[in-house]
Amino acid sequence: MGIDLEFEGSLTERHQTTVPSGVRRALKVGSRDRVVWRVIDGQTAIVTFRRDEAEAEEDPALTRFLALLERDIAKGNLTSLRPELLSQMESLSGGVSFDLDAPLPGDDGDE
Secondary structure, three states: OOOOOOOOOOOOOOOOOOOOHHHHHHHOOOOOOEEEEEEEOOOEEEEEEEOOHHHHOOOHHHHHHHHHHHHHHHHOOOOOOOHHHHHHHHHHHOOOOOOOOOOOOOOOOOO
């Protein structure tokens, strides 16, 4: 096993360390990625990284929607909401309360 790059760090008084920027760049790791430590024969540590699953899974529908939105913005196709349309929307949804943080039906076993 050859060594491509070598970086040195240190431990704080609380036994914490920072992944050197050269390592982060070389391995393309981010702030939410997981660190896995393996100790071999009580003297060698192998450190590997696992990508954050939430970031690793790209939503193809969202990606296409954002690309469409980007094109429309570049073309100047987006305009602000007319006050009369906003007023009509508010009158149609008036009195309805909802919790954006509440689970959707079926998410927690409810139907």
